[in-house]
Amino acid sequence: MKTKIIFFLAIIVLVVGGDWYYLSHKNKNKTTEDIKIKIGYLPVANALPLYLAIDKGYFSEVGLKVEPIKFESPNQIVDALIAGNIEFSSPSTGMGVTAVSQAKNPNTLKVFALNGGAGPNNIDNVFLIKKDSVISSVNDLKGKKVGIIPGIQWKILAQHIFDTEGLAVDKDVTIVELALPMQLQALAMGQIDALLTLEPTKVIGESQDAVRDLVVGPMMKYIADPWWGGGGVVSVEFAINNRETTKKVIAVFDRSIKEITADPDSSRQYLKNYTPLTEEQTKLVPLPIFKMYTDFQDSDMAALQKFFDIFAQYKVIDNKVDARQLIYSD
Structure with a gap:
């Protein structure tokens, strides 16, 4: 009888020990998964x-x-x-x-x-116009349309720049939100007159001989440097x-x-x-x-x-x- 009890206890130890070994290694492997x-x-x-x-x-x-x-x-x-x-x-x-x-x-x-x-x-921000544009200053944008990256950040940045130059958004300047892939095309087609955006837009536009700077580093000039x-x-x-x-x-x-x-x-x-x-x-x-x-x-x-x-x-x-x-x- 005593032998049978010892035998069954040994089986229980093996089963429980095996389960513990499996679960512990499973969890260990889980932590190393990608x-x-x-x-x-x-x-x-x-x-x-x-x-x-x-x-x-x-x-x-x-x-x-x-x-x-x-x-x-x-x-x-x-x-x-x-x-x-x-x-x-x-x-x-x-x-x-x-x-x-x-x-x-x-x-x-x-x-x-x-x-x-x-x-x-290290100028990542750009204010662009068409290469053949007669615009020479921000003040020349009165009555014009300016493209920006969509969203509140660029709306407020543009508004602050124009306020600094004495131009009122909506009254003097129209802001047009444009997704990045559409910006240069809109400028080339005359849908906008200027573009406030980020690189690599300028590099791509210059490679097409299509743009030039209106303001170099507009954010450092008008916002913070x-x-x-x-x-x-x-x-x-x-x-x-x-x-x-x-x-x-x-x-x-x-x-x-x-x-x-x-x-x-x-x-x-x-x-x-x-x-x-x-x-x-x-x-x-x-x-x-x-x-x-x-x-x-x-x-x-x-x-x-x-x-x-x-x-x-x-x-x-x-x-x-x-x-x-x-x-x-x-």
Whole structure:
């Protein structure tokens, strides 16, 4: 009898032990599976850190599968982040739209990288006219139509520029929202008289001998210098629930930005798979400055704050947004 009891106890130990071994190894294997992340971007030069990281396999190296999701306006990216349709955005996300979101939906998004312009070699924002246009100044746009990137950020930027020059939107100047692929065509066909937008639009237009500058670096002139117009953004809910994955994604962006900063000429080639640029055109695109949150200086925060304050000035939001409260921290 005692022998039978010992035999049955041994079987139970084996069964329970086998189940524990299976479940523990199953869970262990589960943690090492590839994790799929959706990252939104605009098809502009500002999203280069994402392009480079995907094409060089940096996300795959840390066990992440990334699906890049293309959008046509900054508003669409922020809406997708808030809705949980994407988890991250490349540094091409509008900082103005992000600030508006912070005012209306506090603590839902955090900024882990910035990009923008400063100085003559890092101008990502452009104010263009047709090459044969008789327009020579912003004041000459009275009674004209100006194309912009869709969304509240570019509406307010345009309004501020025209107000500074003594022109009233709707009364003196008509603003036309145009998706990026349609902008140069609209300018060429005379549907608009000028275009306030981002690179690589200027490089493509110049390669067609179709455009010239009306204002060089309009955002640095009228808004803030340095101009931090775009940034990389993460959903706070995702970051809280997926801390290790979030750290991995941000580390990849950090690696990519360091590489672009160290060797911008070699990095430009990764634009061609995600923008309308040809291989030759990629060599001509002026790249913006990219910065990770660990490198932000007081001067950067002051410039970003100056930009954010414009949205309160134009009553888009009720109160000013503190730029520092939007910055990601580990």
